[in-house]
Structures are given as structure tokens and as C-alpha cells.
Amino acid sequence: MTAIDAVLARIDQNREAAVQRLFGLLAIPSVSTDPAFAQDCARAAQWLVDELAGLGFDASLRSTAGHPMVVAHAKAKRRDVPHVLFYGHYDVQPADPLELWESDPFKPHLSADGERIVGRGSADDKGQLMTFVEACRAFRETGDWPCDMTILFEGEEETGSPSLPAFLAANGEELRADLMLVCDTNMWNKQTPAITTMLRGLVLEEVVISAASRDLHSGMFGGPAINPIHVLSRIIADIHDRRGRVALPGFYEGVSELPDDVAEQWQKLDFSEREFLGSVGLSEPAGEVDRSVLEKIWSRPTCDVNGIFGGYTGKGSKTVLPAQASAKFSFRLVGQQDPEKVLAAFRHFVHERLPLDCRVEFLSHGASPALQLPFSSEALVRARRALHAEWGKEPVLSGSGGSIPIVGLFKQDLGIDALMIGFGLDDDRIHSPNEKYEMSSFTKGTRSWARVLDALAG
Amino acid sequence: MTAIDAVLARIDQNREAAVQRLFGLLAIPSVSTDPAFAQDCARAAQWLVDELAGLGFDASLRSTAGHPMVVAHAKAKRRDVPHVLFYGHYDVQPADPLELWESDPFKPHLSADGERIVGRGSADDKGQLMTFVEACRAFRETGDWPCDMTILFEGEEETGSPSLPAFLAANGEELRADLMLVCDTNMWNKQTPAITTMLRGLVLEEVVISAASRDLHSGMFGGPAINPIHVLSRIIADIHDRRGRVALPGFYEGVSELPDDVAEQWQKLDFSEREFLGSVGLSEPAGEVDRSVLEKIWSRPTCDVNGIFGGYTGKGSKTVLPAQASAKFSFRLVGQQDPEKVLAAFRHFVHERLPLDCRVEFLSHGASPALQLPFSSEALVRARRALHAEWGKEPVLSGSGGSIPIVGLFKQDLGIDALMIGFGLDDDRIHSPNEKYEMSSFTKGTRSWARVLDALAG
Numbered sequence: 011m012t013a014i015d016a017v018l019a020r021i022d023q024n025r026e027a028a029v030q031r032l033f034g035l036l037a038i039p040s041v042s043t044d045p046a047f048a049q050d051c052a053r054a055a056q057w058l059v060d061e062l063a064g065l066g067f068d069a070s071l072r073s074t075a076g077h078p079m080v081v082a083h084a085k086a087k088r089r090d091v092p093h094v095l096f097y098g099h100y101d102v103q104p105a106d107p108l109e110l111w112e113s114d115p116f117k118p119h120l121s122a123d124g125e126r127i128v129g130r131g132s133a134d135d136k137g138q139l140m141t142f143v144e145a146c147r148a149f150r151e152t153g154d155w156p157c158d159m160t161i162l163f164e165g166e167e168e169t170g171s172p173s174l175p176a177f178l179a180a181n182g183e184e185l186r187a188d189l190m191l192v193c194d195t196n197m198w199n200k201q202t203p204a205i206t207t208m209l210r211g212l213v214l215e216e217v218v219i220s221a222a223s224r225d226l227h228s229g230m231f232g233g234p235a236i237n238p239i240h241v242l243s244r245i246i247a248d249i250h251d252r253r254g255r256v257a258l259p260g261f262y263e264g265v266s267e268l269p270d271d272v273a274e275q276w277q278k279l280d281f282s283e284r285e286f287l288g289s290v291g292l293s294e295p296a297g298e299v300d301r302s303v304l305e306k307i308w309s310r311p312t313c314d315v316n317g318i319f320g321g322y323t324g325k326g327s328k329t330v331l332p333a334q335a336s337a338k339f340s341f342r343l344v345g346q347q348d349p350e351k352v353l354a355a356f357r358h359f360v361h362e363r364l365p366l367d368c369r370v371e372f373l374s375h376g377a378s379p380a381l382q383l384p385f386s387s388e389a390l391v392r393a394r395r396a397l398h399a400e401w402g403k404e405p406v407l408s409g410s411g412g413s414i415p416i417v418g419l420f421k422q423d424l425g426i427d428a429l430m431i432g433f434g435l436d437d438d439r440i441h442s443p444n445e446k447y448e449m450s451s452f453t454k455g456t457r458s459w460a461r462v463l464d465a466l467a468g
Numbered sequence: 469m470t471a472i473d474a475v476l477a478r479i480d481q482n483r484e485a486a487v488q489r490l491f492g493l494l495a496i497p498s499v500s501t502d503p504a505f506a507q508d509c510a511r512a513a514q515w516l517v518d519e520l521a522g523l524g525f526d527a528s529l530r531s532t533a534g535h536p537m538v539v540a541h542a543k544a545k546r547r548d549v550p551h552v553l554f555y556g557h558y559d560v561q562p563a564d565p566l567e568l569w570e571s572d573p574f575k576p577h578l579s580a581d582g583e584r585i586v587g588r589g590s591a592d593d594k595g596q597l598m599t600f601v602e603a604c605r606a607f608r609e610t611g612d613w614p615c616d617m618t619i620l621f622e623g624e625e626e627t628g629s630p631s632l633p634a635f636l637a638a639n640g641e642e643l644r645a646d647l648m649l650v651c652d653t654n655m656w657n658k659q660t661p662a663i664t665t666m667l668r669g670l671v672l673e674e675v676v677i678s679a680a681s682r683d684l685h686s687g688m689f690g691g692p693a694i695n696p697i698h699v700l701s702r703i704i705a706d707i708h709d710r711r712g713r714v715a716l717p718g719f720y721e722g723v724s725e726l727p728d729d730v731a732e733q734w735q736k737l738d739f740s741e742r743e744f745l746g747s748v749g750l751s752e753p754a755g756e757v758d759r760s761v762l763e764k765i766w767s768r769p770t771c772d773v774n775g776i777f778g779g780y781t782g783k784g785s786k787t788v789l790p791a792q793a794s795a796k797f798s799f800r801l802v803g804q805q806d807p808e809k810v811l812a813a814f815r816h817f818v819h820e821r822l823p824l825d826c827r828v829e830f831l832s833h834g835a836s837p838a839l840q841l842p843f844s845s846e847a848l849v850r851a852r853r854a855l856h857a858e859w860g861k862e863p864v865l866s867g868s869g870g871s872i873p874i875v876g877l878f879k880q881d882l883g884i885d886a887l888m889i890g891f892g893l894d895d896d897r898i899h900s901p902n903e904k905y906e907m908s909s910f911t912k913g914t915r916s917w918a919r920v921l922d923a924l925a926g
Contacts, residue, residue: 210687214785223749229668229870232772232800233764234745236754239773239795240708246698247705287692291681294824296694306691314690315697316788321775322796327672327833329798329870330774337697338780340787342690366752375785412687412787 013153014464020148021456028144028456029120029127029449031061035100035136036118036129042077042101043169051077051165054100058163061143065150067161072181074173077101077165081184084146086155091467092389093158095187095426097416098139098194099167102131103441110443126446134440137447138193138432138455139163145459156463160187167194171416178423189389189466190420193455195432198279198406200448203397203458206430207383207390208308208409209417211343213352214375217242217360218336221368225321226331236367238335239320245363246337249313254298256313256341258355264346265311269385272407276304279406308409312342338375342411349377378418383427389466393429396461400454405431431462471611472922478606479914486602486914487578487585487907489519493558493594494576494587500535500559501627509535509623512558516621519601523608525619530639532631535559535623539642542604544613549925550847551616553645553884555874556597556652557625560589561899568901584904592898595905596651596890596913597621603917614921618645625652629874636881647847647924648878651913653890656737656864658906661855661916664888665841665848666766666867667875669801671810672833675700675818676794679826683779684789694825696793697778703821704795707771712756714771714799716813722804723769727843730865734762737864766867770800796833800869807835836876841885847924851887854919858912863889889920 011019021028040054041047055071055078062069067082080100105115113119118129127137142161149156162185166173178185198204219238226235251257268276283303287293297306306312320335322328341352353374360370383390385407397405417428433451434440469477479486498512499505513529513536520527520540527540538558563573571577576587585595600619607614620643624631636643656662677696684693709715726734741761745751755764764770778793780786799810811832818828841848843865855863875886891913897903 212687212787214787216785221750226748227870228770228772228774228798229670229800229868230765231748232798232869233755233759233768233770234741234753234761235748235750236752237772239776240704243701243704243773243776246701250698283692290684290689290693292679292693292825294694295692296823296825297691301691303692307688310691312686312691314686314695314789315701315779316686316786317779317781317790318697318701318776318793319781321773323775323777323794327674327796327798328774329670329672331772332775335776336781338785340686340690340785342687365754367750367754410687411690412685 014461016152017148017460017464018457020152021144021453021460024144024148025453028140029452032127032137032140032452033118035140036131037116039116039130040101040165041104042166044104048077051101055080055163055165058100062161065147067159072177074177076173079165079177080161080163082161084155084159086158088154088467091157092189093160093187094189094191094463094466095160095162095185096142096191097162097420098142099135099164100139101165101168102134102136103168105130107443112444120449121446125449127449127452128444128446130445132445132447133434133438134445135167135194137452138434141433141452141455142191142193142459144456145463148460149463156467160185167416174416175419178419182424186424187426190417190426190428192417192428192430193432195410195430196434196436197432197451198408200435200450201401202403202406203401203431203433204406204408205390205393205397206410207385207407208344209381209413210311210409210411211347211349211378211380212413213341213343213349213377214338215353215356216336216338216373216375217245218334218371218373219364219368220334220371222331222333225333228329228331231331235331236365237331238368239332241363241365241368242318242320242335242337245360246315248363249359253300254296256311258352258359260355261311261352263351264348266345268309272385275404275407276302279304307411309344311344311347314340316340343380345380345382347380349379353377378413381417381421381428383429387427389429392465393431393462396465397431397458400458400461431458433458472919474610475606475918475922476915478610479602479911479918482602482606483911486598487910490585490595490598490910491576493598494589495574497574497588498559498623499562500624502562506535509559513538513621513623516558520619523605525617530635532635534631537623537635538619538621540619542613542617544616546612546925549615550647551618551645552647552649552921552924553618553620553643554600554649555620555878556600557593557622558597559623559626560592560594561626563588565901570902578907579904583907585907585910586902586904588903590903590905591892591896592903593625593652595910596892599891599910599913600649600651600917602914603921606918607921614925618643625874632874633877636877640882644882645884648875648884648886650875650886650888651890653868653888654892654894655890655909656866658893658908659859660861661859661863661889661891662866663848663851663855663863664868665843665865666802667839667871668769668867668869669805669807669836669838670871671799671801671807671835672796673811673814674794674796674831674833675703676792676829676831677822677826678792678829680789680791683791686787686789689789693789694823695789696826697790699821699823699826700776700778700793700795703818704773706821707817711758712754714769716810716817718813719769719810721809722806724803726767730843733862733865734760737762765869767802769802769805772798774798801838803838803840805838807837811835836871839875839879839886841887845885847887850923851889851920854923855889855916858916858919889916891916
């Protein structure tokens with residue numbers, strides 16, 4: 011029996027006790043957004059400190075302006091192993107509306123067939139973070155830590171992580187590692203694991219165009235007076251070309267094509283564009299004409315107007331020629347696109363289309379780059395192999411159309427790439443009544459982390 | 469002395485008494501919008517009935533659902549004269565804010581130099597309508613009526629004439645005439661009379677474009693999901709071509725070029741495009757590149773978006789991909805443009821630009837044709853000559869960018885063209901404190917009507 015075989019066997023032996031431990035954590039209503047549960051948040055954090063200390067971690071509770079952080083360290087005896095930083099969050103969403111739950115959200119239990127763990131936080135994120143803790147336990151109980159380990163659990167993820175930036179700024183050195191591991195994402199489906207390697211970046215820019223010194227009567231001035239709604243509409247119309255590409259000069263700098271194997275994998279996925287669009291009442295993909303829907307969401311940049319406003323918008327009509335019109339633009343970025351360059355190109359694009367009598371004001375609401383774990387990175391290659399061994403299938407290398415601010419923060423502040431492996435499923439009902447986590451996600455998830463840690467150690 | 473010379477001489481003799489009579493009408497606070505002044509409105513109407521009856525008109529008060537109408541008839545002894553219908557309104561705007569008046573708004577008086585009649589309604593419209601009544605008096609006192617005459621005074625013009633459509637429907641035969649005369653417009657300047665021969669029509673159409681069945685997250689769906697703000701912006705951008713013309717097929721059907729003499733007159737007017745635009749903070753004319761500002765406002769059709777709305781418009785950003793976006797379009801029409809054809813062309817234009825997954829809803833807020841007194845009409849030719857004789861200058865044949873609903877109603881219901889001659893000035897402060905009417909407008913206005921009526925009689 012190899013060392014990893016012993017670890018995996020121990021995970022299987024621990025299974026029932028592991029579920030009971032998870033129940034202990036799930037029973038604590040650590041709802042971060044509601045001050046009434048502040049003591050419960052502190053209790054959940056202390057529960058984790060105790061749990062990690064019991065495993066031999068150097069674990070401590072760290073107070074913040076909000077709910078406390080949990081930080082734990084453990085050092086492997088081997089000297090040539092990588093240092094990983096595992097991130098998870100112990101806070102949960104409120105359980106409301108309570109009347110839609112079939113059981114008490116904070117009385118965790120197994121479904122009758124034993125296949126699902128039910129309770130608030132079972133999937134988001136307590137069940138997921140405990141897969142990692144249980145993997146650590148099995149290593150510890152059968153030998154040494156596989157890597158140098160740091161664990162960070164926060165209690166404010168569901169409220170936008172307000173204390174995290176200051177905490178990273180103050181404790182950056184202590185948290186420095188070679189690689190970040192995150193267990194807060196989904197599998198492709200119940201049988202197929204996934205690694206999220208791409209998160210799109212985001213540039214948010216509001217444009218306010220002004221013309222006349224006041225609103226005008228469209229009968230008295232309509233014709234010779236410039237209409238800022240027309241100017242804005244021209245800009246929006248010009249920003250995509252006839253093939254659905256964003257027409258800002260230089261916009262696609264830093265956007266790479268997928269490696270052949272990834273492109274081929276995506277093509278073969280059992281993903282129905284028709285069902286995806288049909289679920290929201292659409293039937294025909296918009297955007298770049300020669301790209302698949304998955305590419306468009308995961309690996310291609312976009313521009314969308316999220317809001318537009320100008321003139322009279324009440325009931326009926328008003329013959330006004332407005333002095334001002336505004337629109338909120340967002341750009342989703344991928345690969346190595348530079349948010350500052352995109353912003354500069356956009357502002358130039360707007361200025362080029364601004365008639366003499368118009369002025370423009372730009373309001374910036376944020377700019378962050380895309381995050382991409384290089385497809386060739388050694389950690390990714392090893393993690394793919396490890397997950398394949400556990401699940402008997404190649405993991406899907408997925409992207410995420412939305413950004414995950416925490417991962418961006420670690421990349422930006424500490425320069426650490428993230429390997430995002432999670433075992434949630436689309437039907438886990440996170441943030442909703444009757445949240446559940448599959449037993450297979452919990453047990454094979456724990457085994458997956460054991461294999462990944464073993465593979466990273468080499 | 470010819471008959472008309474006798475009439476003009478009588479007007480000059482009547483001058484002081486005429487001002488005193490006008491003061492009598494101005495002293496009645498006939499504010500139509502405020503129910504507290506309902507009795508005053510009725511008093512003003514009765515004052516006019518008495519005045520007209522005293523001149524020999526068959527005059528009567530007609531009750532409506534709102535304030536009463538005044539209708540008066542008089543028939544000339546001559547058989548071959550035209551029948552004219554004079555329209556005016558006896559109601560006035562509220563005097564607020566009272567503290568900005570330098571005198572009691574309903575204690576009419578002359579300015580110290582005797583050159584201005586001061587008081588609410590002096591210009592809009594009591595002073596103007598009395599120019600016509602005083603002209604009638606001079607004819608009556610020196611001989612016979614010059615034409616067959618009908619007079620209609622209403623008391624709800626300032627509140628949108630709510631009772632007028634029903635009144636016209638019920639009394640159309642009684643009000644039928646060959647030509648309508650209206651005294652509720654302005655001169656070009658204090659020395660130069662004007663005849664308004666063109667009123668632009670108006671088509672008001674709201675467009676609501678829907679796509680997905682609900683608002684979407686722009687990270688999860690941005691790219692493959694169609695954005696209705698983009699679709700709407702493309703439509704707005706396409707609706708004008710690069711030369712500022714409206715790009716709807718067939719839009720310019722029924723739009724004629726000005727006669728040479730009118731075009732030449734407009735070119736020679738002391739009108740500063742720079743000052744006109746500068747007064748509202750603009751410096752460069754928009755719209756059709758090869759048209760003057762006066763043409764653009766008076767004699768050219770336009771399209772403007774009066775309002776646009778979609779998605780998130782609060783502070784900051786929200787990464788939403790909205791399910792719906794809407795815009796309110798207005799078309800100003802001229803000449804013989806057909807509102808129904810314009811509407812049909814517009815709807816077709818929108819449908820042509822509608823992607824498969826979008827739906828459109830149209831909300832119509834009104835459609836009325838332009839009104840144009842033909843430049844070749846005999847009445848216009850005669851009125852021009854009459855005004856030239858009084859003022860020593862060719863009257864300006866002006867247009868009005870906005871519509872005047874009452875005139876449209878008479879044209880539509882009774883088929884009567886209108887000759888709009890008024891003696892107001894841009895600085896008369898109608899609807900504002902310290903409203904005034906120039907004494908020269910009052911006396912030469914009265915003389916002008918005498919000459920016009922004489923000219924129309926031939």
C-alpha cells in the first residue's frame with residue numbers, strides 16, 4: 011500500500027465520523043449579514059480553530075472590524091514540497107424564507123436515501139471546506155502533511171468580504187504561498203469534476219453626455235439642436251461590429267485562443283446551447299458569430315450596456331430634447347487584456363464620436379484584470395491527473411463568466427495563482443431553501459483533495 | 469376718403485377708449501386652471517358677449533363642461549364677401565409668483581412712457597383678441613361689416629382646450645367658414661409683422677424592446693445573450709444618415725421646397741443662428757447639413773428621441789443584462805407628410821432591425837399632420853399686401869416648430885385653413901410676471917386687422 015492509498019483508505023474509514031463533524035459545523039447559524047448572528051459567526055470560527063488545532067495545525071482566531079478570520083499553519087517534514095494556501099468561508103446566507111424549508115435549516119441531516127447532506131451551508135461553503143479539512147486529517151492520521159499548509163477561513167464572504175483587503179494588507183507575509191486552493195465552485199455534473207482556470211475581469215465605466223445648457227422644447231429646437239441620446243446611441247451602436255466583435259482599437263490584445271485539447275474538450279461537453287439560452291427565453295446566440303456559447307461566457311471578452319437613461323421616461327409623451335443622457339458600460343476581460351488600456355481605448359472611442367457641442371463625463375466604477383491559471387502550469391497538469399484518477403474522467407477546464415473578487419484580491423496583493431476545484435452541483439440550491447450537498451461530493455471531494463495534495467507534492 | 473381710410477381714421481380716434489375697454493377685460497382675473505376663478509371666467513365671457521352684442525353681433529354665451537364659449541355672428545350686406553371665423557381665448561395663466569410683479573397683475577395700466585399695456589393677459593390673449601374686436605367696431609361705426617363674421621372665444625386655452633373638441637363636434641355647422649383668423653402669435657420684431665403659415669405636425673411613438681424572460685447576470689450571460697439596449701441603440705443610430713436626414717424610406721414624401729421668394733426672405737432675416745443656439749449653450753447646428761436653422765425649425769421634418777430607459781440607472785454599477793429597453797420617439801412633420809405613412813414606415817424600420825429573440829411593443833401617443841396655408845392661397849396674398857401697407861415692410865412668412873392643437877382641430881374637424889397673424893413680441897413675458905403688450909402692437913394691430921378684413925373682402 012502506497013502512502014496515498016493509505017490516506018484514501020483512511021478517508022473511507024472516517025466517512026461517518028466526518029459527516030457527524032460536518033453536522034457540528036452546519037448546526038451553527040453563522041449568518042454573516044445579520045448582526046443577531048454575530049456570536050454564532052464567532053462560534054463557527056472557534057469551532058474551526060479547535061478542529062484544526064486538534065489536527066496539529068498552529069491555528070488561531072484573528073479579529074477584524076467584522077467577523078473573525080481563522081488562520082492555521084502546518085509544515086511538512088519534507089523540505090522540497092510546495093506551500094499551499096487553502097481558502098474557504100464559514101459564513102452562510104440567511105435561511106429565509108423559512109417556510110419553504112422542509113426541515114430546520116440548522117438541524118443538518120442526511121436525506122432518507124443517505125445520498126444528500128441537507129442544511130444551510132452544506133454546499134456553500136461548509137461542506138466544501140470540510141472536504142479539505144478531512145483530507146488533511148487523513149494525511150495526519152496516516153503520516154505527515156503532504157505540503158506546507160496555510161489555511162484561511164473568512165466569515166464575510168456572503169457580505170462581500172469587507173474586512174479581507176485590510177487583513178491581506180496587514181498579514182500578507184504570513185499568508186504568502188506558492189499556490190492558492192479554493193473549494194467554492196462546482197463540478198461539471200455529478201460524475202465529472204471541473205477545475206475553474208479562468209475568471210473574466212471587469213471594467214465598469216459610466217458615460218454621461220451633456221449638450222445644451224438645459225432641456226429644450228423639441229418643437230422649438232428639434233432639428234438644429236444636438237440630441238445627446240442620439241450621440242450616445244451612435245456610440246453604443248458603433249461599439250460592436252457586424253460580426254459581434256468589440257470595435258475598440260486594440261481591444262483583443264492579450265486575448266489568446268484556447269489550447270487545442272481544451273477547445274476539443276469544450277466542443278465535446280454535453281452542453282446544450284439551446285437549453286442554456288432556452289432557460290431564459292432566448293433561442294439564438296448573440297455576440298461573436300464564430301464562437302460557441304461556452305467560449306463566449308468563459309474565454310471571450312465582451313461589452314454590454316447595463317443601463318441607459320435620458321430625457322422623459324414617465325408615462326405618455328413629453329416633447330423634450332434632453333440636455334443629458336447617460337449609459338453604464340461594462341467590459342468583461344479575459345487572458346492578458348489590460349484594464350487600463352481598455353479603459354483608455356474606450357474613452358478615446360467616445361471622444362472621437364463626440365460632436366463639438368457635447369461634453370462627456372466618465373464615472374469609473376471599477377477595473378480588474380481577468381485571472382487565468384496558465385494551461386501549461388505544472389500545478390494544473392498535476393491536479394488534472396489527480397482528479398482523473400479519482401473520478402475516472404478528465405476534469406473539465408471551465409471558466410467563469412463572472413468575477414470572484416477574492417481570488418483577484420489574492421492575485422493582486424500576494425501574486426498567488428489559484429486552483430479552483432469545487433464539488434458543488436448546479437442543483438445544490440445555494441442561497442435558497444433546502445440547500446443540500448451530495449454525499450458523493452463530500453466523500454469523493456475529500457478523496458480528490460488527498461490526491462491533488464499528493465500530486466502537488468510530487 | 470375711401471371706406472378703409474375712414475375705418476383707419478376711426479380706429480385712431482377710438483384709441484384711448486379702446487385702451488380703457490381692454491383694461492376692463494384685463495381687470496377680470498379669468499384664470500382657467502384654478503376653480504377659485506370660475507366665476508371670473510364666466511364674467512369675462514359675459515363681458516365679451518355684451519361687448520359684441522353692443523356692436524351689433526348676434527352674440528351668446530354657450531355653456532360647456534368647463535368654462536363657457538362665446539359665439540357671435542354678423543352678416544355683411546354685400547353678398548360676395550368671404551366668411552371668416554375669428555378665434556381667440558379670454559382665459560389667462562395664473563399670476564404666480566405674485567411677489568415678482570411690479571404691480572397688481574389684475575390692475576391693468578400703461579407704463580409711464582405710455583408705450584406698454586401692463587397686466588396679466590395683456591398679450592396672451594386679451595390684448596390680441598381685442599385688436600380684432602376694435603377693428604370690427606371701426607367698420608361698424610363707419611359703415612357695414614367687411615365680411616360675414618363669426619367669432620369664437622374660448623376660456624380653456626391655457627388648460628389644453630378640453631371642451632373644444634366636443635363643442636366643435638356639436639356646433640360644426642354653425643362655425644363653418646371660409647377661413648379661420650387667429651391672433652395668438654408673434655411679430656418677427658417690433659417693426660416687422662409676421663404671418664405664421666406653417667405648423668409642424670407630430671407623431672409620438674414609444675418603442676419597448678424585450679429579449680430574455682428576465683434580467684440576466686451579465687457575467688453569466690454576457691456575450692451569448694442579446695442585449696435590448698444595444699438593439700435599441702442601433703435603431704436610433706440608424707434613423708439618421710450621415711447628412712442628418714431621417715433614413716426612413718419614403719419619409720420625405722410630401723416635403724416641398726420653399727418658394728423662391730420665401731426662401732430669399734428667410735435668408736435675409738436678421739436672424740443669428742449663433743445667438744439662437746448660443747442662448748442654450750450650443751454653437752454648431754445639428755441636423756440636416758445643407759439647411760439653415762430657420763428651415764430646420766419651420767419647414768423641415770425631424771426625428772428626435774425624447775426619452776430612453778433600460779437596465780440599472782441608479783448610482784454606481786450593477787452587472788445586469790436587462791430584459792427590456794424603451795425609447796420615446798417623436799417625428800415633426802411638415803407639408804403633406806402623412807402621419808400614418810410615417811408611423812408605418814417607422815414600425816417597419818424597427819421590425820427590420822429586430823433580432824430573432826427580440827419582441828417589440830409600440831405605444832402610440834398621438835399623430836397629427838402638419839398644417840400649411842398654401843403659399844399661393846389668395847387669402848395669404850391679400851393678407852401680405854394688407855400688412856405691408858400698414859407696416860411699410862413685407863411680413864415675415866414664418867413657421868412654428870411646435871404644433872398649435874386648436875388650429876389642427878379646426879382644420880381636421882371643419883376643414884378650415886387658418887391665417888395666423890399676431891402682434892405679440894418675444895419679450896412680452898407671457899405666462900410670466902409683468903406681462904405687457906406694446907401700445908404699438910395694440911393700435912397698429914387693430915389697424916392691421918382692418919386692412920386684412922378689407923383686403924379679404926376684395
